[in-house]
Amino acid sequence: MERLSIAVIFGGCSPEYNISLKSAHAVISAMDKRRYQPVILGVSSKGDWFKFDGDLDKILNDTWCNSIDCTPAVFSSYRSEKAVWAFNKDKIEKFKIDAAFPIMHGKNGEDGTVQGLLELLGIPLIGCGTLCSALCMDKYRAHMLVKAAGINVPTSFLFDKATDIERIFEYAEKIHYPLYIKPLRAGSSYGITKVWFPGELPDAVGKAFEYDDQAVAEENIQGYEVGCAVMGNGKIVIGQVDEIRVPEGFFSYEHKYMPKASLIKVPADISHEKAQEIKETAQNIYRLLGCRGFARVDMFVDMNEKVVFNEVNTIPGFTSGSRFPNMFKACGMTFEELISDIIGLGLET
Secondary structure (H helix, E strand, O other), X not given: OOOEEEEEEEEOOOOOHHHHHHHHHHHHHHOOOOOEEEEEEEEOOOOOEEEEOOOOHHHHOOOOOOOOOEEEEEEOOOOOOOEEEEEOOOOEEEEEOOEEEEEOOOOOOOOOHHHHHHHHOOOOEOOOOHHHHHHHHOHHHHHHHHHHOOOOOOOEEEEEOOOOHHHHHHHHHHHOOOEEEEEOOOOOOOXXXXXXXXXXXXXXXXXXXXXXXXXXXXXXXXXXXXXXXXXXXOOEEEOOOEEEEOOXXXXXXXXXXXXXXXXXXXXXOOOHHHHHHHHHHHHHHHHHOOOOEEEEEEEEEEOOOOEEEEEEEOOOOOOOOOHHXXXXXXXXXXXHHHHHHHHHHHXXX
């Protein structure tokens, strides 16, 4: 049986560049090479695209972008071709593409930009589409849509660099301290600050604006965080609910990528009834925001046991130790099986 060519895209102009390298390394390593031929496309931190043909460990240790292993590459602008052109010094090669799997976290990868390119070229996309990806990266507007559907969300206010600081102080007083200041479009907790007192607010706002020109002041939900790994196009499959309890502060970058600093339980230490409620809410959010293929839906459970929406990660972490695969691992699915199922969903028409 002829193998299908899957373009795996990693890297990019994003603060989450290094996380993308780890995820892509894990995904490529886990792909069933009897069924799929990976065409590995790396995007440098400067935004240059290359076809990579070196040792996979060079992706992991970020030595992949070099003149020996890389060839400048572009997607063909001919929609009927569905191909990648690689420009070697002595020849130009064309590689047919059956589907593309972006493993790019955050801006310029998870936010609908790459998804829009692939959809424009008619290349089957593994994962969420353009509108969904852009919407899920926009914390405020995703919350407004979910709220309109009757699902609980934190109280929040949107502001930009032109907003007077005194007005931001007024917003904060209405929300009450402690609260969060977050970049509107960022992932992996970059630029997020938990603000305990008014005097901390200006620095938190400045930090958020390092990552975006709009930011959100958001209510602190007292309780704990839960997550749902969701897969599917029509029929939905949900992994075991996980639970995060951080003794102090919030689930920061350090907590996410240094697991000993936080406590993540899967399955969550909650009742069967609460787990079912969380799964049903996750499924409703997944459908409402137009998710396809896979996504991780994150929520809170507050002190009154009320489920509150946090965010959707349309390209969650994909190392073998990441939350998304671990939620399916708890259901008996191996990482290799998970990657095959996700690719299969992208190939569905």
